[in-house]
Amino acid sequence: MRDTIGNNNSDLTEMNRSAVVKILQQREVCSRADIAKQMGLTQASITKIVAALMEMGIVSEVGIMKGNGNRRSIGLKLNTDMHQIIGVKFARHMFGVGVFDISGKIYTQTETEYSIDEDHQSVIAAMKKQIYDMLDQYKNVVAIGLAVPGPYLKDDGHIAVITQMPAWHDINFIEEFKDEFNKPLYIVHDANAGALAEWWFGDHERPIHTLAYFLVGEGVGSGIIENGNLLLGVQGAASEIGHISIDFQGLRCECGNYGCLELYCSAQAMLKKARQHVPECLSESYPKSIEACNVVFEAARGGNQKALEIVKEVAEYIGYGCVTLINAYNPDIIVIGDSVSQGGDLLLPTIMEVVKQRTIPELCDRVQIKISSLKVDPTLYGAAAIATDKVVRMPSAFLAVEK
């Protein structure tokens, strides 16, 4: 992100090139006239920008398109298969690595589980090995994005609090990863990654002004995007909704606060409730909270009354989180994702009921609340999206093909 407020002519040229790339990224095939209309520039300006992008090998022409009133025009498309982006998701219990193209198409992905008691240096070494293996296989990787649980302090490189895994607090992700691969690498908080994935690749009605991604998984967090830009806060820890107190006399959280939302609706919270109320559904071989969520949802779908009560309670807490998101950020859309959102249809009616009861009607009427429908894990997708976002902001620097 640029920190200066002025624009040189070269910056403006690059911004316009970037805008064209972004349009083609979202619409696949588009005519010069369509792009001119969407950007509010003259056709002559667009012709010049497109010529430069074609010269760099970033854009090419693809036959004739039918336009309005039977007018024919030449279609343009992004050469998406020429560059790849690696996305990496680091989470409690697992890490994932995926290779994508700049339009978000996934080529391959791997998931590796680890025990939270495992020595962190060996987990980091395993992550690096996976990334090196992908770099060996895919020779045109232009950038890497890494998503980590929050609150992640973007300039310090540390996760300020990582519940269940306090030893990881001392890991400096910037020092560990930044210069390791000889590729630009961007690190982002997982909820922000999910927000970017939904912004770029989610199947939503557009245009969207403000999107809130509500991550409800092992941890609870949110990522907010307004007009394409992430809301980060001075240290990168903005919108940490998981640590907003919903009961000031509630349970003590590892962050220091009491009654944090994360303690009531995370996958870990569901595991605790399941152990208490439906232990018969859990076998000893279900030590992990993600599996516990699925077991509870399955039991609830099968009509198990106690499981249904757990699901209802969790949905109510997610609803309180949505109310806070609406009051704090006034979004057009809230997308709920990660492991607890797998209960989608079981959760939504209660979430909607809570939101209706507790939100100012004028705000409530405008917001759409839905469960993520992305086929790829939004955090992994978002890790790639953060790198893609940086790449398409400077297409000449990242995407030009040497001839």
Ligand SMILES: [Zn+2]
């Ligand atoms: Zn907390």
